Amino acid sequence: MTPLNFDAQMMSRCLELAQRALGQTAPNPLVGCVIVQGEEIVGEGFHPKAGEPHAEVFALRAAQARSRGATVYVNLEPCNHYGRTPPCTEALIAAGVRRVVVGMVDPDPRVSGQGIERLRAAGIEVQVGVETEACQQLNEAFVYRVRHHRPFGILKYAMTLDGKIAASTGHSAWVTGTEARHCVHQLRAGCDAIIIGGNTVRRDNPLLTTHGASDRNPLRVVMSRSLDLPAIAQLWEVQIAPTLVLTETGANPEMQQLLREKGVEVVELSSLTPKEAIAHLAERQFLSVLWECGGTLAASAIADGAVQKVLAFIAPKIIGGEMAPSPVGELGLTAMTQALPLLRWRYQMIGNDLLVEGYLQP
């Protein structure tokens, strides 16, 4: 095996380890670390959640004395500052490692490059940029949050081949097949919140959990101005997963009280827009939110700059219906030349359905 291949392989192992904490690290990144002597792995670790030790510390603990003279692989630049835990750079230096291979530089301008500099100053050989694209992809929400100080927004919808997300009656279970729905459950497991609007609660009574794809469920968020919501809904069963209802100041006090009695958190914002909702979720340290709403709210979210990535599942079937809803409502665009292009798009089959994903222009 050439050294380059070996480095890439070890970095992939770091990413695998990092993903064990998928959806659990906010506001921190997903990080995995592997320590190698020759070609033998002598220690591994990952960052389980904010407040707990970083991946490097777990890997060093596992390797013990065998970290002396070893090569350390880590998908994100080691930290060089005192946060909730002491800097990993100092731990690596103290352990006497010889070489550190870093997947990507930390995007935070306040720390970016300093961890690498510190290690080099201590005489450790540092190589940067192995499997960088995969490293960037895994932590895209973290990178976005660091740069923009708000969570990364993903809009996901399922539509028929003729572009409908429900029949004209509003019936929508199910547009896609089992595999695509399982894929959505996994997607939820990696997000901190799922957002829908009041209308989707009234029409679909959704559950919005990971259905066992993970032992953790994201926060379920309902945006409703009217608070004209059903007294009984799956989303109000908070022993399954927590639910937050965002509304406007003074809306429907009786409903607010009823929801609070059921254990649903209700927060009144001065104006209920996707932008305000995102600002509120940013305060909760969230990295990523999944918009699983209908077309009206999806259009508002896009217009408000709250959507960065789009995942569209397309089912090979036709429902028709002039009044059947479509995934994105009014955006005020009048010419096809104004259409928002998806960047870095890719297509793949998930069971019988097609998944098209891509990024909106920043």
Ligand SMILES: NC(=O)c1ccc[n+]([C@@H]2O[C@H](COP(=O)([O-])OP(=O)(O)OC[C@H]3O[C@@H](n4cnc5c(N)ncnc54)[C@H](OP(=O)(O)O)[C@@H]3O)[C@@H](O)[C@H]2O)c1
């Ligand atoms: N196939 C799919 O992927 C999929 C996914 C989700 C939904 N659906 C379908 O979509 C349909 C519902 O579509 P919808 O567009 O009415 O969805 P929605 O997700 O309920 O969004 C609209 C609702 O959001 C609330 N809202 C709060 N602030 C808003 C703002 N600033 N801008 C816009 N809305 C705001 C309003 O609730 P209040 O009226 O309570 O104030 C509004 O009625 C249903 O038939 C459902 O089956 C399909």
Ligand SMILES: [Zn+2]
């Ligand atoms: Zn660290």
